[in-house]
Amino acid sequence: MTKGRKTTYEERIEIVSFCIENHKDYQLAADTYQVSYQQVYSWVRKYEAQGVEALTDKRGRTKPEAEMTELEKLRAENKLLKAQNKRQEMEMAFLKKLGEIERRRF
Numbered sequence: 001m002t003k004g005r006k007t008t009y010e011e012r013i014e015i016v017s018f019c020i021e022n023h024k025d026y027q028l029a030a031d032t033y034q035v036s037y038q039q040v041y042s043w044v045r046k047y048e049a050q051g052v053e054a055l056t057d058k059r060g061r062t063k064p065e066a067e068m069t070e071l072e073k074l075r076a077e078n079k080l081l082k083a084q085n086k087r088q089e090m091e092m093a094f095l096k097k098l099g100e101i102e103r104r105r106f
Helices: 009-021 026-033 037-050 070-105
Strands: none
Touching: 009 026, 009 037, 026 037
């Protein structure tokens, strides 16, 4: 089984076109471009269902604030406040533990 590697958008287009030109020989495409069979299969399926734009990597993308609905904005703000609260709780617990350790030393 070939270990996957990072690919660019252009490489994914090239791999998909190579696979389709070779009568959907996923294994040949995977071996030729050193990517996994499953990834080639997935890219070809996405391409056939949604076109070239489906091959873009959307991981890590967040909506700009202008595109968000009011509910999404509130959820994002709530998530941010929860993260800040958790960080402050962790800092307070750390300082409390540090004070405990210092008191034991003396």
